[in-house]
Amino acid sequence: MYYALITGASKGIGKSIAIELAKRKIPVLLLARSGVLLEQLAAEIRDQYGVKADYLVMDLSEPDTDEKILKWCQANQYTVNILVNNAGYGLTGPFYEYSKKDNASLLQVNIISLVQLCQAFLPMLKTCEKAYILNIASSSAYQSVPMLNLYSSSKSFVLHFTRSLSHELKGSSVSVTAVSPGPTDTDFPNRANMNEKTKKTASKFHASPQSVAAIAVNAMFAGKREVITGFINKFQAFMVWLLPKTFVERIAAGIYK
Numbered sequence: 001m002y003y004a005l006i007t008g009a010s011k012g013i014g015k016s017i018a019i020e021l022a023k024r025k026i027p028v029l030l031l032a033r034s035g036v037l038l039e040q041l042a043a044e045i046r047d048q049y050g051v052k053a054d055y056l057v058m059d060l061s062e063p064d065t066d067e068k069i070l071k072w073c074q075a076n077q078y079t080v081n082i083l084v085n086n087a088g089y090g091l092t093g094p095f096y097e098y099s100k101k102d103n104a105s106l107l108q109v110n111i112i113s114l115v116q117l118c119q120a121f122l123p124m125l126k127t128c129e130k131a132y133i134l135n136i137a138s139s140s141a142y143q144s145v146p147m148l149n150l151y152s153s154s155k156s157f158v159l160h161f162t163r164s165l166s167h168e169l170k171g172s173s174v175s176v177t178a179v180s181p182g183p184t185d186t187d188f189p190n191r192a193n194m195n196e197k198t199k200k201t202a203s204k205f206h207a208s209p210q211s212v213a214a215i216a217v218n219a220m221f222a223g224k225r226e227v228i229t230g231f232i233n234k235f236q237a238f239m240v241w242l243l244p245k246t247f248v249e250r251i252a253a254g255i256y257k
């Protein structure tokens with residue numbers, strides 16, 4: 001039996017991806033820090049969709065979590081053929097006003113743990129007849145976003161890493177997909193310390209986490225390398241490419257200030 005391992009599955013887009021996969025009768029392994037939420041979701045998935053669901057409480061800002069997660073899978077004989085790297089968050093405001101530890105934790109969760117999970121699980125993924133890696137980037141990956149600096153920079157990394165990895169795995173059984181959502185109705189703005197003005201602006205463009213999850217899972221199974229969710233976000237990425245970068249960055253800075 002094959003499992004999908006989903007990081008950041010306690011809420012938001014990750015929770016919706018877990019449900020979307022469970023609806024398709026795929027057993028799921030849920031990871032995040034909120035044990036109670038994970039326990040509730042695992043029970044809901046088992047009851048409503050009749051598929052196996054287990055969870056592991058893990059803080060991905062800690063070092064070497066990839067080894068602990070892999071060991072947990074091996075000890076329980078969970079063979080993973082779908083790895084969803086979804087856990088991530090932003091911090092609004094000038095990056096230098098956050099502590100060194102705050103910034104390092106963001107980079108650890110958004111970048112290092114994602115890379116290390118890909119590396120740790122690739123040998124297992126390669127043993128499967130067909131396997132998938134789904135990395136959640138962001139529409140902010142396509143530009144520099146002052147006042148959301150480390151976040152947008154980390155998501156640019158995720159996008160470029162995923163593009164390159166898809167080439168490195170060409171001809172193998174593992175397909176790699178980067179999905180870039182735009183503003184989505186989740187806990188993201190609270191965790192990012194966004195002010196009310198910014199939250200209100202973002203909420204005008206909100207997609208539901210369920211719709212983002214459905215697009216992400218469809219893109220993954222279709223073997224797409226890169227998808228931006230929704231017309232507005234695709235149009236935005238095009239305009240960002242087209243317009244002078246300093247102009248685009250000034251507008252972004254105004255939104256997140």
Ligand SMILES: NC(=O)c1ccc[n+]([C@@H]2O[C@H](COP(=O)([O-])OP(=O)(O)OC[C@H]3O[C@@H](n4cnc5c(N)ncnc54)[C@H](OP(=O)(O)O)[C@@H]3O)[C@@H](O)[C@H]2O)c1
Binds near residue numbers: 032
């Ligand atoms: N919402 C948006 O507008 C938006 C737009 C573009 C991209 N995204 C991306 O979508 C992904 C999901 O975000 P979301 O919008 O669904 O936000 P969310 O509702 O805040 O969910 C974030 C998830 O990541 C987990 N997480 C955060 N820090 C963690 C840590 N240190 N260790 C383990 N798990 C951790 C959270 O679980 P715990 O708190 O239980 O640990 C939660 O399950 C992120 O990568 C985000 O960057 C979001």
